[in-house]
Amino acid sequence: MTTGDTDDAMMPDEGCYVGPMRIRRSADQLAMTTDRRLLDASQRTSEARAQRAQKDPWRVLRIQSEFVSGFDALRDLGEAVTVFGSARTQRGTDTYELGVGVGEALGRAGFAVMTGGGPGAMEAANKGAFQAGVPSIGLGIELPFEQRLNEWVDIGLNFRYFFARKTMFVKYAQAFVCLPGGFGTLDELFEALTLVQTTKITRFPIVLVGSDFWSGLMNWIREVLVAEKMVGAADVDLLQLVDTPEEVVEAIARTRRELDEQAPR
Numbered sequence: 388m389t390t391g392d393t394d395d396a397m398m399p400d401e402g403c404y405v406g407p408m409r410i411r412r413s414a415d416q417l418a419m420t421t422d423r424r425l426l427d428a429s430q431r432t433s434e435a436r437a438q439r440a441q442k443d444p445w446r447v448l449r450i451q452s453e454f455v456s457g458f459d460a461l462r463d464l465g466e467a468v469t470v471f472g473s474a475r476t477q478r479g480t481d482t483y484e485l486g487v488g489v490g491e492a493l494g495r496a497g498f499a500v501m502t503g504g505g506p507g508a509m510e511a512a513n514k515g516a517f518q519a520g521v522p523s524i525g526l527g528i529e530l531p532f533e534q535r536l537n538e539w540v541d542i543g544l545n546f547r548y549f550f551a552r553k554t555m556f557v558k559y560a561q562a563f564v565c566l567p568g569g570f571g572t573l574d575e576l577f578e579a580l581t582l583v584q585t586t587k588i589t590r591f592p593i594v595l596v597g598s599d600f601w602s603g604l605m606n607w608i609r610e611v612l613v614a615e616k617m618v619g620a621a622d623v624d625l626l627q628l629v630d631t632p633e634e635v636v637e638a639i640a641r642t643r644r645e646l647d648e649q650a651p652r
């Protein structure tokens with residue numbers, strides 16, 4: 388994060404977000420995040436247990452405040468779609484352009500677009516939404532390294548806690564779209580799938596974009612999960628696999644129509 392011939396240690400760090408706040412800290416300090424303070428088992432010494440007893444009850448207020456600010460910021464949002472995808476997708480690649488196209492097509496169909504607000508596929512989808520003139524929302528997360536919301540976000544919120552942020556992705560969206568991604572994207576995809584499968588959320592299309600990328604997973608779900616009776620055959624239909632931005636919009640519209648026919652609002 389430094390340039391030129393200046394002593395690296397003297398250069399201010401780019402900093403990172405701690406919840407909604409941007410601060411500069413040393414690399415060691417950056418390794419600690421609020422989520423980690425709450426969850427990390429490596430803290431289980433007697434000293435850490437004492438701290439836990441003293442501090443955890445008060446953390447609830449901070450957790451609560453994240454829900455309050457999220458609910459408040461998003462309360463007037465119209466129809467929206469959450470787009471997940473890799474933080475590592477490079478600008479100028481086909482996948483990045485696909486993400487821009489998806490954001491734009493969703494925008495033209497009247498949906499605001501919500502992402503994790505980071506780089507890669509998130510940035511691409513935000514860019515498309517911005518270009519379509521619809522709200523382009525980024526729900527960032529405090530991470531143990533420098534992070535900022537991408538430049539195409541026009542409504543941005545930063546969260547300390549993954550679980551508070553995930554609630555916003557679900558509560559304020561009418562569908563999920565997954566571009567190619569890694570563990571983060573898979574986590575978000577499977578959380579959504581579980582919520583639909585267990586009817587915690589209803590009327591919720593989940594669309595995977597990019598058959599080259601996702602068909603291996605779809606085959607594994609059919610050949611292993613269904614075959615071993617870990618999921619029902621019908622559960623596979625909760626996922627739709629498409630390749631183009633237009634097909635994303637069609638898939639969402641089709642699922643909504645089908646759901647309306649089964650159980651009119």
Ligand SMILES: C/C(=C\CNc1ncnc2c1ncn2[C@@H]1O[C@H](COP(=O)(O)O)[C@@H](O)[C@H]1O)CO
Nearest residue numbers: 471472473474475503505506568569570571572
């Ligand atoms: C890896 C880098 C930055 C990470 N920055 C992120 N900012 C916001 N949201 C993120 C970030 N990384 C992951 N996420 C969430 O998970 C999904 C992507 O994870 P994947 O493992 O890359 O698939 C994404 O949808 C976000 O919600 C440095 O460039």
